[in-house]
Amino acid sequence: MQTGHVTTPFGRRAMSLALVKGQMAIADPDPGVRIEKWKVFRDVCEARERLGLQDRALAVLDALLTFYPHGELNTSCGLVVFPSNAQLSVRAHGITETTLRRQLAALVDAGLILRRDSPNGKRYAHRNRAGEIEQAYGFDLTPLLARATELALLAQDVAAERTRFRRAREALTICRRDxxxxxxxxxxxGATGNWDQVESEYVSILARLPRQPNRSQVETTLDEMELLREEVLNMLEMQLKTNEMHGNAVQNDRHLHNSNTESINELEPSSGKEQGENLADNSLTRDEPNEPQKTKREPIKAFPLGMVLRACPQITDYGVGGRIEHWRELMKAAVVVRSMLGVSPSAYEEACNAMGPENAAVAMACILERSNFITSAGGYLRDLTRRAHRGEFSLGPMLMALIKANDQGDRRTA
Structure with missing residues (x-):
């Protein structure tokens, strides 16, 4: 049993089991270990928020270290310093005695120093005839030596967290600018599109960001802003493709005129049903060099999984173990939801071919989220598939609307 570090305070200062536990947790440092005291101090300064310390506590710790005569903390030289409160106050830049006592207690609670109180509460040392200290009463710096590695790792983690936070803010600034x-x-x-709504969404995203956000809040806002940027780019890309198709209309008409009559009817069906079915069939069965380029569709771009789960939290209930951590788990859950909502396998297969399996799973998650307002889930999915075939479908507006609705619901609940 390790009891060497357990000590009780003098006078009216109370002892607690938490203090006993903290003292017992301090392992005896190896006799040969030497740590540069100001390096440990810098690590404590870096990790002060994690340790629950204020700036004045650091000033007091700095003053205590100045009373340690050696540059390195070493058990062979003794680690107890015994300055009076008046001496500490002077070296801590004139801190008042009340504040000094409070910050010394904070250093003890943080597990950075230990009290070695004498029988009468005074701080002093017994020396032998050679002038060497045999027994000292005051503040023990052993925790700094014993926890040096832990404090260094904690300081590195704080520095890495600060770097991640800075990069997230930089990315958000660039995304906002874009x-x-x-x-x-x-x-x-004069590009076509509901730009007033896009502008309103842009302002709404920024309004939800606090004045002093943490990294998680910045990353959440960044995800929303990146989703909005992707939607804007999709709208502009569709506009540019439409303009390009109109610019090449004469050439395309001449090209179609040279083709047989059946291909014209197949590529431009008269009804929406024919267009949704024939266009999918032609894309698989026809690969003629004279076929117009407008039948080739680019795949719908996938969105971040975290954003999808934020917009569609109900899909998580159908994941393995009630959670979804990867795209494969989302696609498995979508198959379960498809069966539950009565969507036929053929309808879901067509959606996977038109949108890609990931985006088809996202579409199923969105349908599940709005299932109370959808009469036929299968018919709704087929309609989305037809729109995807024509290049008129994007998941962005659906996800943004669900995120906004969920956020408003959370605020009402709170």
Whole structure:
């Protein structure tokens, strides 16, 4: 049993089991270990928020270390310093005695120093005839030596967290700039689209960011802003493709005129049902060099999994073990939801072919989230599939609307 570090305070200062536990947790440092005292102090300064310390506590710890005569903490030289409160106050830049006592207690509670109180509560040392200290009463710096490695790792983690936070803020600044300038360019050049709604969503995202956000809040805002940027780019890309198709209309008409009559009817069906079915069949069965380029669709871009789960939290209940951590788990859960909502396997297969398996799973998650308002889940999915075939479907608006609705619901509940 290790009891060497357990000591009780003098006078009216109370003892607690938490203090006993903290003292017992301090392991005896190896006799040969030497740690540069100011390096440990810098680590404590870096990790002060994790340790629950204020700036004045660091000033007091700095003053205590100045009373240790050696540059390295070493058990062979003794680790107890015994300055009076008046001496500590002077070296701690004139701190008042009340504040000094409070910050010394904070250092003890943080497990950085120990009290070695004498029988009468005074701080002093017994020396032998050679002038060497045999017994000292005051503040023991052993925890700093024993926890040196732990404090160094904690300081590194704090520095890494600060770097992640800084990079997240930089990424958000760039993303905000991109969205702002893309919206301005679209409005100034008369691009088609509901840019007032996009502008409103941009303002709403920024309004939800606190004045002093933490890293998690910045990353959440960054995810929303990146989703909005992706949606804006999709709208502009669709606009540019439409303009390009109109610009090449004469050439395409001439090209179609040279093809047989059946291909024209197959590529441009008269009804929405024919267009949704025939276009999918032609994309698989026809690969003629004269086929127009407008039948080739780019896949719908996938969105971050975290954003999808935030928009569609109900899908998590159908994951293995009630959680979803990877895209594969989301796709498995979507198959379960498909069966539960009565969507036929053929309808879901067509959606996977049109959107890609990941985005089809996202579509199923969105349908589940809005199942109370959808009469036929299978018919709704087939409609989305037809729109995806025509290049008119994007998951962005659905996800943004669900995120906004969920956030408003959370605020009402709170």
């Amino acid at each position: 969205v702002r300038k893309l919206i301005s360019a679209a409005v100034e050049e």
